[in-house]
Amino acid sequence: MIRHTIEISQQPVHLAAKRKQLLLKRRGDTTRFFPFEDLGLVIVDHPATTYSHVALRSLVDANAALVVCGQNHLPAGLLLPLGEHTEIVWRVQDQLAASKPLKKRLWKQLVQAKIRAQADNLPDDCAARRKMLELARTVKSGDTSNHEAQAARIYWSEWLEDTAYETTDPFRRSRTGPAPNSLLNYGYAILRAATARAVVSAGLLPMLGIHHSNRSNSFCLADDLMEPLRPLVDRVVRQLVNQDELELTPETKRPLLELLTCEVETGGRYGPLMVALHSLAVSLVRCFRGESTQLEIPVPSAAAAETQETGPHEGQADDGGTESWS
Numbered sequence: 033m034i035r036h037t038i039e040i041s042q043q044p045v046h047l048a049a050k051r052k053q054l055l056l057k058r059r060g061d062t063t064r065f066f067p068f069e070d071l072g073l074v075i076v077d078h079p080a081t082t083y084s085h086v087a088l089r090s091l092v093d094a095n096a097a098l099v100v101c102g103q104n105h106l107p108a109g110l111l112l113p114l115g116e117h118t119e120i121v122w123r124v125q126d127q128l129a130a131s132k133p134l135k136k137r138l139w140k141q142l143v144q145a146k147i148r149a150q151a152d153n154l155p156d157d158c159a160a161r162r163k164m165l166e167l168a169r170t171v172k173s174g175d176t177s178n179h180e181a182q183a184a185r186i187y188w189s190e191w192l193e194d195t196a197y198e199t200t201d202p203f204r205r206s207r208t209g210p211a212p213n214s215l216l217n218y219g220y221a222i223l224r225a226a227t228a229r230a231v232v233s234a235g236l237l238p239m240l241g242i243h244h245s246n247r248s249n250s251f252c253l254a255d256d257l258m259e260p261l262r263p264l265v266d267r268v269v270r271q272l273v274n275q276d277e278l279e280l281t282p283e284t285k286r287p288l289l290e291l292l293t294c295e296v297e298t299g300g301r302y303g304p305l306m307v308a309l310h311s312l313a314v315s316l317v318r319c320f321r322g323e324s325t326q327l328e329i330p331v332p333s334a335a336a337a338e339t340q341e342t343g344p345h346e347g348q349a350d351d352g353g354t355e356s357w358s
Contacts, residue, residue: 034072034293034304034306034307035070035071035072035073035096035306036066036070036071036072036354036355037072037073037074037075037289037292037293037354037355038056038066038071038073038074038075038354038355039075039077039285039289039354039355040056040074040075040076040077040078040081041075041077041078041101041105041282041285042078042282043058043059043078044058044059044078044079044080044081044082045057045058045078045081045082046058046081046082046083046084047074047081047082047083047084047087047088048084048086048087049068049084049086049087049089049090050065051065052067052068052069052090053065053066053067053068054066054067054068054071054074054087054090054091055087068090068091068093068094068096069094071091071094071096072096072097072226072229072292072306073096073097073098073099073222073225073226073229073292074091074096074097074098074099075099075101075107075222075289076098076099076100076101077101077105088111091111092111092112092113092114093113095113095229095233096113096229097110097111097112097113097225097226097228097229098110098111099111099221099222099225104214105218105280106214106217106218106221106280107218107221107222107224107225110225110228110251112228112229112232112238113229113232113233114232119235120235123234123235123236123317123320124235124236124237126317126320126321127236127237127240127320128240129320130242130320133173134319134320135174135242135243136173136174137173137325138242138316138319138327139173139174139175139242139243139256140171140172140173140174140175141326141327141329142242142243142256142257142259142260142327142329143168143171143175143179143180143259144168144169144171145259145260145329145331146180146183146259146260146262146263147164147165147167147168147171147179147180147183148164148165148168149260149261149262149263149264149331149332150164150183150184150187150263150266151164151165151168151183151187152263152332153187153191153263153266153267153270154187154190154191155194158190160186160187160189160190161190163186164183164186164187167179167182167183167186168183180259184205188203188204188205189202191203191266191270192270192273195270195273195274196273196274196275196276197212197273211278211279212269212272212273212278212279214279214280215269215272215277215278215279215280215284215288216265216266216269218280218285218288219265219268219269219288219291220258220262220265222288222289222291222292223258223261223262223264223265223291223292224251224254224255224258226292226305226306226309227254227257227258227261227309227313228251228254229309230257230306230309230310230312230313231253231254231257231313233310233313234310234313234314234316234317235317236253236313236316236317237253238250238251238252238253238254239251239252239253240252240253241253241255241256242256243256244256257309257312257313257316260329260330261305261330264291264294264296264305264332265288265291267332268287268288268291269288271287272284272287286354289354290354291305292304292305292306292354293305293306293354294332295332295333296308296330296331296332296333297330297331297332297333298311298312298328298329298330298331299311299315299328302333305330308328308330309330311328311330312327312328312329312330314328315327315328
């Protein structure tokens with residue numbers, strides 16, 4: 033089942049629980065109900081939003097995540113369920129026991145997938161694309177030659193080359209840089225929250241990463257697993273730039289939120305990204321157990337790529353399970 037994403041940004045709303053549903057109530061007694069079991073992410077970007085304890089408890093009981101945005105409108109906090117997986121103790125033990133060679137092999141797969149996905153965002157006849165594909169092919173275990181960084185330098189220098197982006201300075205990817213960096217930051221943050229939710233649902237500890245190991249980072253494993261999926265965000269932001277949409281607004285947030293319902297391919301199966309994230313996390317569990325050597329990393333399906341380039345077809349619903357409410 034596709035879980036829904038709700039964003040609250042335009043008006044203050046009170047979140048309560050009633051009859052096993054999330055009740056959203058705003059001024060003028062306007063209300064909406066959403067079954068808790070249908071929710072995946074609730075993103076709150078209005079500072080006057082209020083909550084009942086029962087609403088928050090019911091969200092985590094339903095395995096939904098609550099994302100709180102800061103003054104810059106970017107996600108600043110995340111409320112996740114602790115998880116009651118029936119095998120959580122065994123899975124954490126397997127995670128803790130994972131050997132360094134295994135982690136290096138898994139990181140190689142993630143880096144290769146990321147570089148290939150970045151290359152797919154560049155024109156087919158682009159020399160940079162061919163160079164990146166060669167870098168992906170020659171990644172070593174643990175990426176000891178740091179091909180990820182080499183590919184990133186090539187990628188970001190070419191990323192907006194054939195778009196309508198005009199500026200006196202070339203684009204540079206930075207968390208604090210000028211537009212359209214804010215769009216990328218927002219998209220990555222939403223992707224990170226959804227990945228962290230999948231990790232916890234699989235009975236794994238999100239702070240114990242494969243490669244990332246910052247002691248102040250509670251989501252190292254989510255940061256590892258989302259690396260090959262960042263180019264999905266890049267592709268959407270690139271389309272927004274082509275439409276001269278560079279700033280973070282309610283209108284530009286929508287296609288980034290809808291990424292969670294875009295169709296991807298995972299292990300020969302097709303479905304929405306939010307579901308595929310769970311398949312990715314479960315495949316990691318199998319690798320930790322020694323039952324598999326390959327991660328099931330989602331890649332865009334041909335149909336999804338076409339939709340992102342052209343927009344929804346006539347008669348096709350474009351809400352994708354995402355709603356900006358209030």
